[in-house]
Amino acid sequence: MSNMPTTINAVPTLRVNCSHCNLREHCVPLGLSLKDIDRLEDLVSSRKRIRRGEPLFRAGDKFDCIYAIRLGFLKSSVMSSDGREQVTNFHMSGELLGLDGIANDVYSCDVVALEDTEVCMIPYERILAACNEIPDYSIHFQKILSREIVRQHGLMLLLGSMHAEERLAAFLLSLAQRFESRGYSRTEFVLRMTRAEIGSYLGLKLETVSRVLSRFGHDNLIAVNQKHVHIIDADGLRAIVSGQNPEMLQV
Amino acid sequence: MSNMPTTINAVPTLRVNCSHCNLREHCVPLGLSLKDIDRLEDLVSSRKRIRRGEPLFRAGDKFDCIYAIRLGFLKSSVMSSDGREQVTNFHMSGELLGLDGIANDVYSCDVVALEDTEVCMIPYERILAACNEIPDYSIHFQKILSREIVRQHGLMLLLGSMHAEERLAAFLLSLAQRFESRGYSRTEFVLRMTRAEIGSYLGLKLETVSRVLSRFGHDNLIAVNQKHVHIIDADGLRAIVSGQNPEMLQV
DNA sequence: CGTTTCGTTGAAGAGTGTCAAGGCCAGTGG
DNA sequence: CCACTGGCCTTGACACTCTTCAACGAAACG
Numbered sequence: 001m002s003n004m005p006t007t008i009n010a011v012p013t014l015r016v017n018c019s020h021c022n023l024r025e026h027c028v029p030l031g032l033s034l035k036d037i038d039r040l041e042d043l044v045s046s047r048k049r050i051r052r053g054e055p056l057f058r059a060g061d062k063f064d065c066i067y068a069i070r071l072g073f074l075k076s077s078v079m080s081s082d083g084r085e086q087v088t089n090f091h092m093s094g095e096l097l098g099l100d101g102i103a104n105d106v107y108s109c110d111v112v113a114l115e116d117t118e119v120c121m122i123p124y125e126r127i128l129a130a131c132n133e134i135p136d137y138s139i140h141f142q143k144i145l146s147r148e149i150v151r152q153h154g155l156m157l158l159l160g161s162m163h164a165e166e167r168l169a170a171f172l173l174s175l176a177q178r179f180e181s182r183g184y185s186r187t188e189f190v191l192r193m194t195r196a197e198i199g200s201y202l203g204l205k206l207e208t209v210s211r212v213l214s215r216f217g218h219d220n221l222i223a224v225n226q227k228h229v230h231i232i233d234a235d236g237l238r239a240i241v242s243g244q245n246p247e248m249l250q251v
Numbered sequence: 252m253s254n255m256p257t258t259i260n261a262v263p264t265l266r267v268n269c270s271h272c273n274l275r276e277h278c279v280p281l282g283l284s285l286k287d288i289d290r291l292e293d294l295v296s297s298r299k300r301i302r303r304g305e306p307l308f309r310a311g312d313k314f315d316c317i318y319a320i321r322l323g324f325l326k327s328s329v330m331s332s333d334g335r336e337q338v339t340n341f342h343m344s345g346e347l348l349g350l351d352g353i354a355n356d357v358y359s360c361d362v363v364a365l366e367d368t369e370v371c372m373i374p375y376e377r378i379l380a381a382c383n384e385i386p387d388y389s390i391h392f393q394k395i396l397s398r399e400i401v402r403q404h405g406l407m408l409l410l411g412s413m414h415a416e417e418r419l420a421a422f423l424l425s426l427a428q429r430f431e432s433r434g435y436s437r438t439e440f441v442l443r444m445t446r447a448e449i450g451s452y453l454g455l456k457l458e459t460v461s462r463v464l465s466r467f468g469h470d471n472l473i474a475v476n477q478k479h480v481h482i483i484d485a486d487g488l489r490a491i492v493s494g495q496n497p498e499m500l501q502v
Numbered sequence: 503c504g505t506t507t508c509g510t511t512g513a514a515g516a517g518t519g520t521c522a523a524g525g526c527c528a529g530t531g532g
Numbered sequence: 533c534c535a536c537t538g539g540c541c542t543t544g545a546c547a548c549t550c551t552t553c554a555a556c557g558a559a560a561c562g
Contacts, residue, residue, distance in 0.1 A: 078404045082493050086408040100404065102390075102397035109404060131382060131389040138382040138389055139353075145396035146353035152403040153329045153351065153360060157337040159410035160454035164550070195509065203411035205551055210510055226509070226559075243333045415518070446541065456519055461542055477526080477541070 018043060026094025026182070027068050036134055043130065044068070044120040050113040056097065058110045063101030065121045069093050072117025073192040077200070078109045087201040090114075090193060093182060099148055114192040159203045162241075167202040168212045169240040172222065176231055187234075191227040269294065277345025277433070278319050287385055294381065295319070295371040301364040307348060309361045314352030316372045320344050323368025324443040328451070329360045338452040341365075341444060344433060350399055365443040410454045413492075418453040419463045420491040423473065427482055438485075442478045 018024060019037045047070065050056050056067060056074065074091045088109060091097060097119070101107040131138040158167055180186035191198070195206040195213075202209070216222045221237055223230040231237070269275060270288045298321065301307050307318060307325065325342045339360060342348060348370070352358040382389040409418055431437035442449070446457040446464075453460070467473045472488055474481040482488070 078408050080408055080412070080493075084408070084412045086404075086411045088404050088407050099397055100401050102393050103401045104398075108401045128390055132386070135383070139379055142353050142393065142396060145393060145400065146350055147355075149396065149399050149403070150351050150354045150359045152400070152407070153337075153339050155407065156339055156403070156410060157329055157331055157335070159407060160337045160451065161331070161335045194507090200411065206509080207511085207552085208550060211550095214510070242331075243335075445539090457540090458520080458542085459518060462518095465542070 021070075023068075023070065023094040027096070032134075032136065032140060036136070039130075039134060043122050043126050045123050045126070046121050048119050048121055050074075050117045050119070052113055052115050052117075054113055056111040056113065056117075056119065057101075057107045059106075059108055061107050063098065063105050063107050063124065065098060065123055066101075066127060067097040067111075067119040067121060069095050069097065070118045070120055072119075073114045074111055074117055075114055075193060075197060075201075076109045076111050085200055087193075087197050090197075090201065092178060096144065099145055102145075114197075164202075164204055164208050164212050165215070165240055166243060167204065168198075168209065168216070169221075169237040171198065171202060172216075172229065172231060173234065173237050173241065176234065187231045189229055191229060272321075274319075274321065274345040278347070287387070294373050294377050296374050296377070297372050299370050299372055301325075301368045301370070303364055303366050303368075305364055307362040307364065307368075307370065308352075308358045310357075310359055312358050314349065314356050314358050314375065316349060316374055317352075317378060318348040318362075318370040318372060320346050320348065321369045321371055323370075324365045325362055325368055326365055326444060326448060326452075327360045327362050336451055338444075338448050341448075341452065343429060347395065350396055353396075365448075415453075415455055415459050415463050416466070417492055418455065419449075419460065419467070420472075420488040422449065422453060423467075423480065423482060424485065424488050424492065427485065438482045440480055442480060 018027070019034060021027065024037070045065075048056075048067075050072070059078065069091055071093055074097070075087050076089045076091065076097070077085050077087045079085050091111075097111055098107060100109055102124070127137075127141060131141060158170055162170065175189065175191075176186040179189050193201075195209045198204075199206045199209045204212075213222070213224045216237075217224045219236070221231075221233045221240075223232060269278070272278065275288070296316075299307075299318075301323070310330065320342055322344055325348065326338050327340045327342065327348070328336050328338045330336050342362075348362055349358060351360055353375070378388075378392060382392060409421055413421070426440065426442075427437040430440050444452075446460045449455075450457045450460045455463075464473070464475050467488075468475050470487070472482075472484045472491075474483060
């Protein structure tokens with residue numbers, strides 16, 4: 001499978017250069033001209049590696065950096081004081097972490113690596129400097145923040161009004177789409193997170209996640225073996241997301 | 252719902268002046284110095300009135316303005332392709348509307364007035380101009396966006412892991428706190444939204460909302476009569492929410 | 503190789519949803 | 533002024549989804 005864990009070797013103090021990064025399409029410079037990207041070269045101060053299971057930062061830590069994922073997979077979560085964890089997002093290469101920290105100068109959620117991960121550190125000061133120096137950068141970065149707000153609206157729709165099967169179907173399709181846009185297979189991939197983490201994200205218990213995945217397997221929508229998922233019938237999943245029963249398809 | 256054309260009365264003659272607005276504490280200028288606020292005076296281009304039941308904007312409308320609420324009460328909602336509505340927020344005076352529109356140059360949700368409402372129109376261009384002209388304005392506006400992200404994390408915790416009683420208790424406490432910070436009573440207020448809208452926001456059905464409110468009434472936590480709510484035992488409600496971080500409860 | 507974590511599955515039960523009937527209230531028109 | 537209407541709210545009975553509890557198997561890890 002093409003997206004097996006990759007061995008991460010030491011990252012020496014190499015010059016970090018966004019304009020040559022193959023994640024450009026997904027990352028901070030998205031939408032900027034190449035000329036502007038060149039001017040952003042020193043946006044990234046350095047890189048950091050986090051091993052599986054370790055935190056990138058925790059709620060309450062002082063905010064000073066936005067992180068861009070070069071490689072790896074992480075989860076964000078918030079915690080209520082009585083111990084309930086709510087996973088708020090899963091993150092993959094090219095995505096940004098730490099946007100929540102801007103609000104109060106401390107991060108408001110925990111971010112933990114679900115596999116060995118490498119991130120680019122972008123000091124927030126440099127983003128602010130870029131906002132002042134590059135005419136379009138303010139709007140650019142505000143779009144990034146706004147996009148996160150829009151994304152969360154979709155998640156609220158899911159959590160507030162969908163059934164377990166619909167949630168899982170939407171989740172699988174979303175993962176497939178994100179893998180595909182990064183050049184991986186959209187039909188076969190490995191879940192980096194546990195059933196409990198999927199459940200937390202989707203507002204379900206781990207047993208329900210397991211049961212629904214098994215049911216999908218029975219119905220030949222997917223083939224699932226532990227963390228390996230093969231999407232067989234994406235249209236079938238889409239039909240489930242839109243609340244449709246296959247028998248009702250010919251309305 | 253009628254198909255009448257939306258009646259929006261412009262209020263162009265008034266000189267709009269943030270520095271004298273009594274909502275300063277809650278609104279766009281929050282955290283800026285008075286000197287900077289003076290420079291922002293022309294941030295607001297004009298005002299609009301929206302009558303109860305009418306939309307301020309709808310998903311898909313071209314984005315060009317951020318709105319600040321001077322007076323009134325509104326709801327935001329998103330709609331799934333099969334017609335399910337999810338209320339994503341209720342808004343009251345001093346709060347900003349339309350931040351989701353930055354992402355794709357179109358608004359991504361519907362915003363409808365739940366009572367007669369007056370808003371200040373802030374052309375997005377002027378916000379961008381302020382980002383260039385006032386050194387601290389970029390960070391200031393980014394904080395506003397980031398705060399919305401953090402708020403939504405709290406809501407996801409609610410939708411993903413709380414029971415009906417906990418959701419309602421958190422909702423009532425949050426409303427009480429918001430009314431209080433605007434100078435209204437924190438113990439007695441009128442719900443501007445229907446049970447169905449509360450339910451949509453909290454991921455519950457209207458009957459469940461009604462039942463839980465009745466139960467709260469029976470337990471002498473609140474007195475509820477249709478839309479009138481009197482909070483009798485706020486600590487009791489807090490106990491139901493079970494001691495979560497107040498920051499997370501800004502639902 | 504034992505230990506731990508993770509995943510699957512079953513049975514029973516709690517919590518919400520669904521359906522239905524009726525009451526309350528504001529607005530409307532006679 | 534009153535009856536009528538339609539929207540909103542409440543409450544009950546019942547159905548159903550999801551959770552809880554529990555046992556076991558499989559994979560991962562030191």
